[in-house]
Amino acid sequence: MQNFFSNKKLIVLMVALLASLGLIAGSIAVRNNRNTPPVIQEIGNDVIGIGARVVSGPANFVKGGLDGLNDMMNAYTENQKLKSQIDSLAETKVQVQTLKQENKKLKQQLKLNATLTDYQQITAAVMLRSPNDWRNIVVINRGSGAGIKKSMPVMAGSGVIGRVIEVNRTNAKVEMVSTDNKAANRFAATVLTKDGTSVNGIVSGYDEKSGQLILSQLNTDKAIKAGDKVMTSGLGGSTPKGLLLGTVASIKKDDFGLANTVYLKPAADLDNLDVVTVIAPTIGGND
Numbered sequence: 220m221q222n223f224f225s226n227k228k229l230i231v232l233m234v235a236l237l238a239s240l241g242l243i244a245g246s247i248a249v250r251n252n253r254n255t256p257p258v259i260q261e262i263g264n265d266v267i268g269i270g271a272r273v274v275s276g277p278a279n280f281v282k283g284g285l286d287g288l289n290d291m292m293n294a295y296t297e298n299q300k301l302k303s304q305i306d307s308l309a310e311t312k313v314q315v316q317t318l319k320q321e322n323k324k325l326k327q328q329l330k331l332n333a334t335l336t337d338y339q340q341i342t343a344a345v346m347l348r349s350p351n352d353w354r355n356i357v358v359i360n361r362g363s364g365a366g367i368k369k370s371m372p373v374m375a376g377s378g379v380i381g382r383v384i385e386v387n388r389t390n391a392k393v394e395m396v397s398t399d400n401k402a403a404n405r406f407a408a409t410v411l412t413k414d415g416t417s418v419n420g421i422v423s424g425y426d427e428k429s430g431q432l433i434l435s436q437l438n439t440d441k442a443i444k445a446g447d448k449v450m451t452s453g454l455g456g457s458t459p460k461g462l463l464l465g466t467v468a469s470i471k472k473d474d475f476g477l478a479n480t481v482y483l484k485p486a487a488d489l490d491n492l493d494v495v496t497v498i499a500p501t502i503g504g505n506d
Contacts, residue, residue: 338459339499341365345492346390354397354425359495362387367497370404370457375495378463378486379406379451383497391497396432396464397425397489407455408434408464410481411448416441419452422464426482430489431468434481443470449483459498 343365347358361367363386371383373393382404385392394403410418418441424433434449447467453460465483472479 341367341497343495355395357393359391362389362391364388367391372458372462372498373495375487375492380487407452408449409452410443418443432465432483432485434483443467443481
């Protein structure tokens with residue numbers, strides 16, 4: 220209030236308004252008095268006109284200010300609504316992208332299941348993968364209640380990603396094919412060369428830098444070329460044969476020019492696992 224009354228301009232405006240109102244009131248009284256001379260009445264009418272303009276000016280100013288304030292409030296409210304809609308659209312876009320990715324992976328699994336006619340497939344979702352143990356272990360949401368047993372191979376997309384090593388009622392632990400566990404039960408594999416012969420070996424490790432599997436202990440020095448398919452051989456006894464492990468990326472030869480280490484590009488994306496398929500051979504399905 221002190222700031223209000225200390226403003227000289229506002230005080231002058233208020234005095235002017237009050238004076239104008241007084242003049243208007245007096246002028247009306249003079250004009251309406253029949254005994255007042257015409258000249259005085261004319262002056263009264265002029266005063267009324269001038270006073271009306273004086274009064275209407277601040278009134279219109281105040282009305283304009285109120286209208287402007289109302290427009291600002293409406294604009295603010297609309298702005299908030301638009302921001303809310305933008306946030307909602309962004310959230311919906313993320314959800315749609317996630318659903319698209321999940322659908323794509325599910326379709327890949329369905330396509331895989333359609334090709335594994337000799338095997339029983341149990342679809343599961345990855346429920347846990349620790350960053351500290353990323354390349355070694357994943358936990359899936361299916362267990363013995365769904366028919367999963369220890370040593371069953373697990374696939375994602377079109378390739379093998381590991382083997383079940385522990386089974387509970389509602390979940391199971393899968394050891395990745397990329398594990399650095401030296402005591403892991405490694406996959407016996409076979410390279411299908413271009414001339415139709417097979418070269419057997421063992422998936423013995425994983426090159427974390429290149430993201431490639433290492434195939435060693437080859438049983439022959441037959442020519443292996445980049446692009447050759449590498450499948451499970453079934454020679455280990457616990458894994459069915461014919462499951463895709465990857466394709467030959469490069470070959471490292473020893474001093475005698477013999478192929479002793481083969482690097483494979485994994486058929487599955489080992490870093491991006493959401494949906495997997497656990498493989499169980501049907502009767503007569505494993506040679």
